[in-house]
Amino acid sequence: MSPTTAAPVRHIGDEERRLRLARAHRLSPAARAAAPLEVARSLVALHGTDPATVYLAVGARLADATGTVAGVEAALYEDRSLVRMHGMRHTVFVFPSELAATVHASTGLAVAAKARAGLLKDMVSGSDGRLTPEWLAEVEASALAALERxxxxxxxxxTAEEPRLKESFTYGRGRSYEAPHTVSSRLMRVLGVEGRVVRGRPLGSWTSTRFRWAVAPPHPELPVAEAQSELLRRWLAVCGPATEADLKWWTGWKVTDVRRALAAVGAVVVSLDGGGAGYVLADRVAAPAGDAEPWAALLPGLDPTAMGWQERDWYCPPAVRSALFDRSGNIGPTVWWNGRIVGGWGQRDGGEVVWRLLDESGGGAAARAVAAEASRLTAWLGGVRVTPRFRTPLERELSG
Incomplete structure (x- = not known):
């Protein structure tokens, strides 16, 4: 019987889900990690759309966060144990390097095929046939050779070495969103999704959004189904129980791919609060041992925990969402207490971290723990001002 039709073997309620989250996501004090690579492996993927998120997400989960920036930079740009690349949902993530082939085969190939087809269609039609597929192939080969050198x-x-990258074409001609696109911006994105280039060291500090590019290190080509099963297995180990909707949303796969991978990894069905069904790995069915440890955390915008599930009521109450999300569904900086989002935070001009509880059900214990984490984060930032790429109502208000 497939996991989509099997009867639930046990019930996992919201309280247990929050306990699992605290430990698997390295958020309770006893579960914090020793090094950036350990954090990345624990979470499977770190959101990389906003460069600062990677550092803040790692720092929040380290027992000693003082060397976070140097440690992450060494992992990304020196020993290459971490790699920044496109992954699920056409989003930039930072992965452990050993997962590059898995991510590429499980999600990148399908997205890359659509991205390249879209580029060719837009480029040819938007240049009235002046820019052709053959022309692009020549420019692409020249640009990759220059990058290799x-x-x-x-x-x-x-573009200084290959001036044809500066060529532009009209995207969406005659429509409300008509705009000029350069070959360079579209081509580098396609090459990134195809796994042929990766983002290298940024220009400026660790908060900079201006990156260099580098030729991607080689990796084996894996069978798609095998890669999908491995990615889903790793994610369920960290985020289970999860619903089918969660899995489809996080991976960006078709539901048939999700169900095939669930069956391949032997996922077990459990019931959830609210009457839904979730999936866990067979060796994660039993309840975690030990009592819950009180904890608070200040997580950055787009943190992988906050963005880990599509169905979020069990950790993000609907009453707090309007203040913490932008109009596109991107979450801003959040304050957590015992596995639930209870508020948000921002920074004043001088770098001080300020916060507000939107849910005060934790009482004085929550307020004291959050204040301690805010002081810890203020000290760690050392005056560096971080402005989230996607601003949210509460973050804007607190930072104003």
Whole structure:
């Protein structure tokens, strides 16, 4: 019987889900990690759309966060144990390098095929046939050769060696969203999704959004079904129980792919509060041992825990969402107490971390624990001002 039709073997309520989250996501004090790679492996993927999120998400989960920036930079740019690349839902993530082939085969190939087809269609029609697929192939080969020679380069540096990258075409001609697109911006994105280039060291500090590019290190080509099963197995180990809707949303796969992977990993069906069904790995069915440990955390915008599930009521009460999400569904900086989002935080001009509880059910214990975490984060940032890429109502208000 497939996991989508099997009867639930036990019930996992919201309280237990929050206990599992605290430990698997390295958020309770006793579960904190020793190094950035340990955090990344525990979470499977760190959101990388906003560069600062990677560092803040790691720092929140380290027992000693003082060397976070240097440690993450060393992992990304020196020993290459972490890699920044496109992954699920056409989003930029930071993965442990050993997962690059798995992510590429499980999600990147399908997204890359659509991205390249879209680029060719838009480029040819938007240039009235002036820019052809053959022309693009020539420019692409030249740009990759230049990148190979340089090791790392910005788009501006690449266009200095291959000026044809500056060519532009009209996207959405005649429509309300008509706009000029450059070949360089679209091509580098496609090459990134295809796993042929990766983002390298940024220009400026760790909060910079201006990156260099580098040729991607080689990795084996895996069978798609095998890669999907491995990615889902790793994610369920960290985020189970999860619903089918959660899995489809997080991976970006078709529901048939999700169900095939669930069956391949032997996922077990459990019942959830509210009457829904969730899935866990067979070796994660039993309840975690030990009592829950009180904990607070200040997590950054787009944190992988806050963005880990589509169905969020069990950790993000609907009453707090309007203050913490932007209009596109991106979550901002959040305050957590015992596995639930209870508020948000921001920074004043001088770098001080300020916060507000939107749910005060935790009482004085929650307020004291959050204040301690805010002081810890203020000290760790050392005056560096971090402005989230996606601003949310509460973060704007607190930072104003």
């Amino acid at each position: 340089r090791g790392q380069a910005t788009v501006a540096e690449l």
